[in-house]
Amino acid sequence: MKIKERVGVFICHCGTNIAGKVDIKNLIQKNSDKENLFFFDYPYFCSQPGQALIKEKINQLNLTRIVVAACSPSLHEKTFHKVAQEAGINPYLVSCANIREQCSWVTEDKEEATEKAEKIIFSHINRVIYQEPLFVKEVEITPRVLVIGGGISGIEAALKIAHAGKEVYLVEKEPSIGGHMAKLDKTFPTLDCASCILTPKMVEVRENKNIKLLTYSEVEEVSGFVGNFEAKIRKKARSVNLLKCTGCGICINKCPIKVDSEFDMGLSKRKAIYIPFPQAVPNAPVIDRKNCLWFTKNKCGLCKKFCPFSAIDYDMQDEIIVEKFGAIIVATGFSLFDPELIYQYGYKRFPNVFTSLEIERLLSPTGPTLGEIVLKNGEIPKEVAIIHCVGSRDENYKPYCSAICCLYSLKLSYLIKEKTKANIYNFYIDLRLTRKGGEEFYNRVLEEGVEFIRGKPANIKMQDDKLVVECEDTLLGKIRRVKVDMVILSPAICPEKSTPFLSRILGLSLSQDGFFQEKHPKLAPASTMVEGIYIAGCCQGPKDIPESVAQAGLAAAEAISLIDCKKIEISPVVAEINEDYCSGCCICVNLCPYNALEYDSEKNKVKLTQEKCFGCGVCVSACFAGALSLKNYREQEILAQIEGIL
Amino acid sequence: MKENIKILGFLCQWCAYQGADLAGTSRLIYPAEVKLIKVPCSGRVSAHIIFKAFQKGADGVFVAGCHIGDCHFKCGNIIAEKRIKVIKAILDSLGIEPIRLDFFFISASEGLKFKKVAEEFYAQIKKMGSLNLNHGR
Secondary structure (H helix, E strand, O other), X not given: OOOOXXXXXXXXXXXXXXXXXXXXXXXXXXXXXXXXXXXXXXXXXXXXXXXXXXXXXXXXXXXXXXXXXXXXXXXXXXXXXXXXXXOOOOHHHEEEEXXXXXXXXXXXXXXXXXXXXXXXXXXXXXXXXXXXXXXXXXXXXXXXXXXXXXXXXXXXXHHHHHHOOOEEEEEOOOOOOOHHHHHOOEEOOOOEEHHHHHHHHHHHHHHOOOEEEEOOEEEEEEEEEOOEEEEEEEEOOOOEOOOOOOOOOHHHHHOOOEEEOOXXXXXXXXXXXXXXXXXXXXXXXXXXXXXXXXXXXXXXXXXXXXXXXXXXXXXXXXXXXXXXXXXXXXXXXXXXXXXXHXXXXXXXXXXXXXXXXXXXXXXXXXXXXXXXXXXXXXXXXXXXXXXXXXXXXXXXXXXXXXXXXXXXXXXXXXHHHHHHOOEEEEEEOOOOOOOOOHHHHXXXXXXXXXXXXXXXXXXXXXXXXXXXXXXXXXXXXXXXXXXXXXXXXXXXXXXXXXXXXXXXXXXXOEOOOOOEOXXXXXXXXXXXXXXXXXXXHHHOOOOOHHHHHHHHHHHHHHHHHHHOOOEEEEOOOOEEEOOOOOOOOOHHHHHOOOOOEEEEOOOOEEEEOHHHOOOOOHHHHHXXXXXXXXXXXXXXXXXXXXXXXX | OXXXXXXXXXXXXXXXXXXXXXXXXXXXXXXXXXXXXXXXXXXXXXXXXXXHHHHOOOOEEEEEEOOOOOOOOOOHHHHHHHHHXXXXXXXXXXXXXXXXXXXXXXXXXXXXXXXXXXXXXXXXHHHHOOOOOOOOO
């Protein structure tokens, strides 16, 4: 093959990383007589002098194509694109040959490594000759952020973005924001009241002009990409007009239907028209259509009849909101492990076995017992067992540590002791009190006389109205049977139920434990592999309130700095269609994941919208007519590369 | 005579290519006969490309993409896997052993899996020997 282009081949030593295995001198010498190929080597082409050398040679020898044989293109492709551009060569006329990660580091024998490197380099020389100049397009970023989930993380992220003067949509599936934190009584280890610190933030969300709050709403579809996502949000019919309702509560008093309250974990009743909890935002009721007489039997209608503001609207329909967003923050929180799965702990079989969240509701002054810790028969317990790691750190259920149970179990011990003077036994595997003030709090709880038994209970059974916790005390080396009135289980923190669905519509990966996968565990804990989508709070993994707030702040900062760029570069690697070859068979149309291809029945051709194309090339490889091609990965480029490498 | 086996792998740039890079970063050694080409998505690899690879002298070809559900382009890997099954059947009808072609799911964190795939696929092709097609035109 005769080469018309003048190709500069820059082979990097990478110190000894490449030069230690690949005989670069020999390789260059062997090929030095090839026409129109110019070989150079240097210890580090990524360094400033290395880059300067490339630029110098481009100008000196009028090079028209560049091959850089160095580390993986994932590391320095952008660097060398920039170098070429600065020297006046289109960046897409550069090809990066990976002779470190995929050659010198994975090959034992020097001769083999040199031979492989030569093949790889020539495959890129072959390819670069066919490459075409491409131009990066810029599109404007929609200056609006979508926050999914209205718990403490979502609230914090939304407020931070709103404070920066940006528009933000906060979408919450429940009728009120607040999430799990709203259910808590006090927070560890400082024992400040959860609602006292959360409620002002919730009110601020309601008042802030930059926040559009969509409660009782769910995100159904997301399309687009960084800078311009498009989300379809279903605003479920609340049956109450928020603009007219004042939250007076007359409708709730008149409603004859009582069902278990979700907010109180089924420990109290609510009406079919209800406000989830007193501090709810928005503070307006919602009709639960599954239980409402009007919707199930078409009678009653009392709430509508008595509402002084005509705010009740039985004909309200679900509303679909479609909006564009520059960035998305996912803060969907967690769900609790279902302790019923561990049969031997007797949850739901024995009346006085509770979960920690149920106890939080009992402790709350606005909860079902107005803050009294009582058994199901109304008596005050004298002996209470708290079982740690229910489902967590357990090969049979969840292998990971749920991070917050140790400290909240201590907190519950302290609060119950304070209220009931009961004897409290903590059954634990290890106490992991790594949070600030954790160890000090443990000492305080010890001083109060709370007992700690190291061991995972094997069984809980009923004996004469009492619960007996059977456990091997691994410090004493003895089996213990502790008689108690009440057992509290501290269940594992699990991914929220909607996590797999959201991962699918947003294209996010999940980690092994089912939580959202962060981009980097240390350096990008709030970013995801999808540019423009960030994660905060327990949807990324179990964490306490301060950590959730910190991560929410980071996610907000990431989103703000993204949309503040105003413009974003779009990769020019997209499909192209040659209409002359298109037979209108439409095989490609159904394969495109982004609806970038449409059938034009008038012309009997397929029409391509390049703005919608992401450059996967699935259509290209399905086109039998060869009408479609993918820029930078055209058939001739790949075939030339194959020829060079074999 | 020493037989020179040539293996060509097409790796999606988001997962499998990163997995191969990780194998490198972790200094996991695999046969130098395994050579790799980066593609934007495993779904970009057409039947034409695979036939050409065999025609140009590859003794074994594999395509590797993201795990199901991880595809950067939603479903390119699923389409690619299906396509490979069809191409295997065509190879069979042409008298080329279908196991000379395969599809693997390799994530960016599976450097070790990449090494294993490269080693095992190489061993399998080596056992079968060179394809010995008439090279070129």
